[in-house]
Amino acid sequence: MTTTAQPRRGVQALNEALHAIFASRDDVVLLGEDVLDPYGGAFKVTQGLSDAYPDRVLTTPISEASLFGVAAGMALRGQRPILEIMFGDFVALGLDQIVNGISKFREMYDDQVTVPLVVRAPMGARRGYGPTHSQSLEKLLLGIPNICVVACSECHDLGALLTAAVEDERPVFFIENKLLYGRPNRRPEDGHIGELAVRESGDPYPALIFSATDFTEGTATVVTYGGMLPIVLDAVTELILEHEIFCDVVALSQLAPMELDSVLESVARTGAVVTAEEGTLTGGFGAEVAARVQNAAWSDLRAPVRRVAARDGIIPSARSLEDDMLPSVEDVVTAVMALDGVAR
């Protein structure tokens, strides 16, 4: 008996993309902790890269603040560094470099320089890693002008997103939810993933729009990204199978600068929005989406926007307690059912 064939897992897709990027561009270098072979990085994304390109893969001490500084300098001098932060939580150690340097150089020096830096940051919980290795801190980055925040989901073309990030002249924070690595990278086939029709919209970091009704109707639009996508898809499936409530799902990959054309197009059809993110509730992704949607599509909305997110607290190590803290399938179902005019 052997294992059955299945789509590539997220880690394979990212690893293959890195190999392809390194093969096609000499100016790309990768820096990070424990990224050398045979270990190949904590999550194995860089496996085989240092064997193939020993001069371009640099292992570093545990010192994120200087790491960001070094990478910023390399980018200013014409290289295209990819920085692997072992756990996204440690982006916080580099925040001064990001806020007061990386994000400002281009505008401060009147476009004479760019900082084409990619920061790969694994985020997310549900692995029992505890309070400081499980967070989803995207919202800390969303308010910083002049950077680009890209979150990939298991249904996005991971290789294309990473390649676009490397090509981008802006600093790009590339968010990889940890669960993505082990899960199949499910891409649309014939315009569908499973029973849901899927469209891609936006370039170079597209949103995926899912519909169970071929984009004809819907009760609500669930806006999400990254590691919440599989949970939202499970919730949407439950709503269909149990209640015949059909929702659109919009999975953004470009979180900043925030562009919501695909969301607004869906809302025109559905009239209601639920946001879903794995980070804590207050001042998060959902709050920004809600503010923008209410501003741009007030007349389309029949109900206040509802947000699903982690409770405002820290993430425990015990899996059972962790589950209580994090947004679940049930939370999404409940939020949709609680919208005005849904449950009768």
Add this chain to the structure above:
Amino acid sequence: MLEIVLTREDANTEYALLAEWLVEDRTEVTVGQAVCVVETTKATVEVESPGAGTIVQLYAEDVEVELGKTIAFVAETAEELASLDAGARERTLPKPPAGDRKATRKAVELAELHGIDLSAVEKRGFITEKDVEDLVARAKAVAAPAGESILAGVSTEGVSLPSTFDSGDETGALDPGFLASLRADPDAFRSLSPADKVAALRGAGAWIGDGVELGEGSLVAAPRVVLEDGVRIGPRGTILCEEIVAIGELSQFGPDLELRCRRAFLGAGIWAGRSIRFGGGGHRDPWATLSVGDLAFVGDEAFVNVCRPVLIGREVFLTMRSMIVTHNVGHSVLEGFENRFAPVVLEDRSQVGLGAVLYAGSRIGAEAIVASSSYVVGEIPAGAFAIGVPAKPTGSSSHKLSDARRLELARRMIDDLHELLALRGHEVSAIENDSFEVAGTRVLFTPSYRGGLEPPAVVLTLEVRGDVPAGIAVLDLLARRVHGTGDVVLDSVREFCRKRGIRFEPGPWRYPGGLV
């Protein structure tokens, strides 16, 4: 049986490489023997067998395996090995294609209701209730007969219409002047004596049979009136129809009946209690047709709203305070509120329990039972027992009886009848061989009647295989037919059987009173 599980050695990975098996598949291993090599990102480890036995490997070499998966079993006995083999065969069986379809709960329930195979739905994506409704509608469109305009396309499948149904001729047409006066001054008609009412209607052209009784204070007004022999309308009854009322022989209605609709076709032998109301909102609508089959039972205070066709089949039981509605009342359709007008059909021999409600669009299949206080939306399949709000089929409406059990039940009827007659104070002889005597007549049960017997006698039987001589009455309990004639004893036995749900041909029949 022991399992060899790939345990987690490294917190950051979900997979490990099963690099090499150190033993052949299905060979003997001992406890602590190294059986394979697993490479994780942090170490290469040998995995040891947890016990002695035959190893059954589940993966090949050089494959990535998810951590936590069982990679091999160690069968400690020959039986365990055999069961592993059986399990392996089961696992390799192809999945049925229907299992892959994603159907909503509503769709699955509706499909089960109609016996529809969901693999018949040709569609990409989820299968919804609407998909199944479309299939049902297509099937119905093929099955429904053309014409039948007064039924507005409602399928009569499974419904025995009464012989009074839409005769199409002008039988019973009332003189228009008389009808106008009836409508203008109904109280004048109500105040007539029962006999004068019959005479007045007959004189104006109505078809009124023998022995028709129109109770004190009752009113019958319709352009066509057909009341066959023995029809009884109780005191204070009101029948006001826009086109026709036709009622078959021996049907009787208790006090305070209200019957208002465009067309009412009622069969023979119907028994209806007190304060029953047919009508309500929309009773003058073009589609307001009521049809009630022979031998139907309508309990006290039942309410049947007729603005769309209501078809009630033969021998249907609509019990006390049950309610049928063919439309709802509510707010504007332009604000998204439902505005439903739909027929209701009760197929032959179906039963509706006390206080149950049948919403517009309901259809109760033949011989189905709706439990008391249930609320029916949609269809209940034939032969089902349905209960709940909303009513859902939970089983079958009847039990399958063995021949022996049926015989036992039939034989017990003699015992029960004997006991009842004795308690009523009649002189009855002791039971001997399923037989006793009452009022000079022998009453007996025999599994198979083969002719003969000393008259007078009343025989209960499960089959009739001989001629029935004069003075003998034979009740065939399964074919539900009475052979021969008899007196008060036969009537009493027949009534006793009726109360056990056994109604005999020839009919209709009304118990004139007797021993029970």
